[in-house]
Amino acid sequence: MSNGTKPRLMATEIEKLTEEDRKILLKGPALVAILAAISDDGEISNSEKTESIKLSHLRTYTSEPMLQNYYRLVEEEFVKDFDEIQSMLPDSWEDKQNFIEEQIAEMSAVLPKLNDVYAKSLVASLKSFAKHVFKSNASFLEYFLLPVFMNRVEKDSFDPKIGE
Secondary structure: OOOHHHHHHHHHHHHHOHHHHHHHHHHHHHHHHHHHHHOOOOOOOOHHHHHHHHHHHHHHHHOOOHHHHHHHHHHHHHHHHHHHHHHOOOOOHHHEEEHHHHHHHHHHHOOOOOOHHHHHHHHHHHHHHHHHHHHHHHHHHHHHHHHHHHHHHHHHHOOOOOOO
Protein backbone atom coordinates (compact mmCIF):
# COMPACT_ATOMS: atom_id res chain seq x y z
CA MET A 1 0.00 0.00 0.00
CA SER A 2 2.68 2.51 0.99
CA ASN A 3 4.74 1.18 -1.92
CA GLY A 4 2.32 2.80 -4.36
CA THR A 5 2.42 6.15 -2.54
CA LYS A 6 6.19 6.54 -2.30
CA PRO A 7 6.84 7.32 -5.98
CA ARG A 8 3.90 9.74 -5.99
CA LEU A 9 5.18 11.41 -2.81
CA MET A 10 8.54 11.87 -4.48
CA ALA A 11 7.05 13.33 -7.63
CA THR A 12 4.90 15.66 -5.54
CA GLU A 13 7.92 16.76 -3.50
CA ILE A 14 9.84 17.74 -6.63
CA GLU A 15 6.78 19.19 -8.38
CA LYS A 16 5.91 21.51 -5.51
CA LEU A 17 9.24 23.35 -5.82
CA THR A 18 9.78 26.37 -8.02
CA GLU A 19 11.82 25.78 -11.18
CA GLU A 20 14.80 27.56 -9.59
CA ASP A 21 14.60 25.44 -6.43
CA ARG A 22 14.32 22.27 -8.51
CA LYS A 23 17.48 23.15 -10.44
CA ILE A 24 19.35 23.84 -7.20
CA LEU A 25 18.22 20.54 -5.69
CA LEU A 26 18.98 18.52 -8.82
CA LYS A 27 22.57 19.83 -8.86
CA GLY A 28 23.08 18.35 -5.37
CA PRO A 29 24.80 15.11 -6.43
CA ALA A 30 27.18 16.96 -8.77
CA LEU A 31 28.03 19.43 -5.98
CA VAL A 32 28.72 16.79 -3.34
CA ALA A 33 30.68 14.70 -5.85
CA ILE A 34 32.92 17.65 -6.67
CA LEU A 35 33.33 18.57 -3.00
CA ALA A 36 34.32 14.97 -2.21
CA ALA A 37 36.69 14.88 -5.18
CA ILE A 38 38.54 18.07 -4.22
CA SER A 39 38.59 17.38 -0.48
CA ASP A 40 41.72 15.23 -0.50
CA ASP A 41 43.96 17.03 -2.99
CA GLY A 42 42.10 20.03 -4.42
CA GLU A 43 41.73 18.36 -7.82
CA ILE A 44 39.12 16.27 -9.63
CA SER A 45 40.71 13.14 -11.07
CA ASN A 46 39.34 11.34 -14.10
CA SER A 47 38.52 8.35 -11.89
CA GLU A 48 36.51 10.57 -9.50
CA LYS A 49 34.54 12.10 -12.35
CA THR A 50 33.95 8.72 -14.00
CA GLU A 51 32.82 7.20 -10.71
CA SER A 52 30.48 10.15 -10.09
CA ILE A 53 28.83 9.74 -13.49
CA LYS A 54 28.48 5.98 -13.00
CA LEU A 55 27.02 6.49 -9.52
CA SER A 56 24.48 9.05 -10.76
CA HIS A 57 23.20 6.34 -13.10
CA LEU A 58 23.27 3.54 -10.53
CA ARG A 59 21.28 5.60 -8.06
CA THR A 60 18.33 5.66 -10.49
CA TYR A 61 17.61 2.10 -9.39
CA THR A 62 19.72 1.44 -6.27
CA SER A 63 18.58 4.35 -4.12
CA GLU A 64 15.56 4.22 -1.84
CA PRO A 65 12.39 3.87 -3.94
CA MET A 66 11.19 7.34 -2.97
CA LEU A 67 14.44 8.87 -4.33
CA GLN A 68 14.69 6.92 -7.59
CA ASN A 69 12.71 9.44 -9.62
CA TYR A 70 14.87 12.24 -8.17
CA TYR A 71 17.99 10.42 -9.39
CA ARG A 72 16.37 9.84 -12.82
CA LEU A 73 16.00 13.61 -13.11
CA VAL A 74 19.54 14.13 -11.78
CA GLU A 75 21.00 11.69 -14.30
CA GLU A 76 19.53 13.65 -17.24
CA GLU A 77 21.65 16.70 -16.38
CA PHE A 78 24.46 15.24 -14.26
CA VAL A 79 27.35 15.49 -16.73
CA LYS A 80 26.31 18.98 -17.81
CA ASP A 81 25.96 20.13 -14.19
CA PHE A 82 29.27 18.52 -13.18
CA ASP A 83 31.14 20.14 -16.08
CA GLU A 84 29.48 23.51 -15.49
CA ILE A 85 30.34 23.55 -11.78
CA GLN A 86 33.87 22.30 -12.47
CA SER A 87 34.42 25.09 -15.03
CA MET A 88 33.38 27.70 -12.45
CA LEU A 89 35.78 26.49 -9.75
CA PRO A 90 38.37 29.03 -8.56
CA ASP A 91 42.06 28.13 -8.67
CA SER A 92 42.99 27.68 -5.01
CA TRP A 93 41.96 24.63 -3.05
CA GLU A 94 40.42 26.70 -0.24
CA ASP A 95 38.49 28.91 -2.68
CA LYS A 96 37.18 25.79 -4.44
CA GLN A 97 35.87 24.39 -1.17
CA ASN A 98 34.29 27.72 -0.22
CA PHE A 99 32.64 28.01 -3.64
CA ILE A 100 31.14 24.51 -3.42
CA GLU A 101 30.06 25.03 0.19
CA GLU A 102 28.21 28.22 -0.84
CA GLN A 103 26.40 26.23 -3.54
CA ILE A 104 25.51 23.53 -1.02
CA ALA A 105 24.19 26.24 1.34
CA GLU A 106 21.75 27.24 -1.42
CA MET A 107 20.63 23.64 -1.61
CA SER A 108 20.23 23.54 2.19
CA ALA A 109 17.81 26.46 1.91
CA VAL A 110 15.60 24.36 -0.39
CA LEU A 111 15.48 21.26 1.84
CA PRO A 112 13.03 22.72 4.42
CA LYS A 113 10.51 23.14 1.59
CA LEU A 114 10.36 19.36 1.24
CA ASN A 115 8.56 16.72 3.27
CA ASP A 116 10.70 15.94 6.36
CA VAL A 117 11.09 12.23 5.64
CA TYR A 118 11.97 12.90 2.02
CA ALA A 119 14.49 15.64 2.92
CA LYS A 120 16.22 13.40 5.50
CA SER A 121 16.44 10.52 3.01
CA LEU A 122 17.85 12.85 0.38
CA VAL A 123 20.51 14.24 2.74
CA ALA A 124 21.54 10.71 3.80
CA SER A 125 21.73 9.68 0.15
CA LEU A 126 23.85 12.70 -0.80
CA LYS A 127 26.25 11.99 2.07
CA SER A 128 26.57 8.41 0.85
CA PHE A 129 27.13 9.70 -2.70
CA ALA A 130 29.98 11.94 -1.48
CA LYS A 131 31.62 9.12 0.51
CA HIS A 132 31.50 6.83 -2.51
CA VAL A 133 33.19 9.42 -4.75
CA PHE A 134 35.82 10.17 -2.10
CA LYS A 135 36.62 6.48 -1.74
CA SER A 136 36.86 6.02 -5.52
CA ASN A 137 40.13 7.95 -5.57
CA ALA A 138 41.28 6.53 -2.25
CA SER A 139 41.15 3.01 -3.71
CA PHE A 140 43.18 4.20 -6.69
CA LEU A 141 45.76 5.56 -4.26
CA GLU A 142 45.70 2.39 -2.14
CA TYR A 143 46.00 -0.12 -4.95
CA PHE A 144 48.18 1.70 -7.44
CA LEU A 145 50.19 4.60 -6.06
CA LEU A 146 50.88 3.27 -2.57
CA PRO A 147 52.43 -0.04 -3.76
CA VAL A 148 54.52 1.80 -6.37
CA PHE A 149 55.69 4.22 -3.68
CA MET A 150 56.37 1.42 -1.18
CA ASN A 151 58.35 -0.57 -3.76
CA ARG A 152 60.50 2.46 -4.42
CA VAL A 153 61.04 3.08 -0.70
CA GLU A 154 62.02 -0.56 -0.18
CA LYS A 155 64.48 -0.46 -3.10
CA ASP A 156 65.93 2.86 -1.95
CA SER A 157 66.30 1.62 1.61
CA PHE A 158 68.63 -1.09 0.34
CA ASP A 159 70.64 1.37 -1.74
CA PRO A 160 74.17 1.34 -0.31
CA LYS A 161 74.59 5.03 -1.28
CA ILE A 162 71.85 6.17 1.13
CA GLY A 163 73.34 7.66 4.24
CA GLU A 164 76.77 8.37 2.74
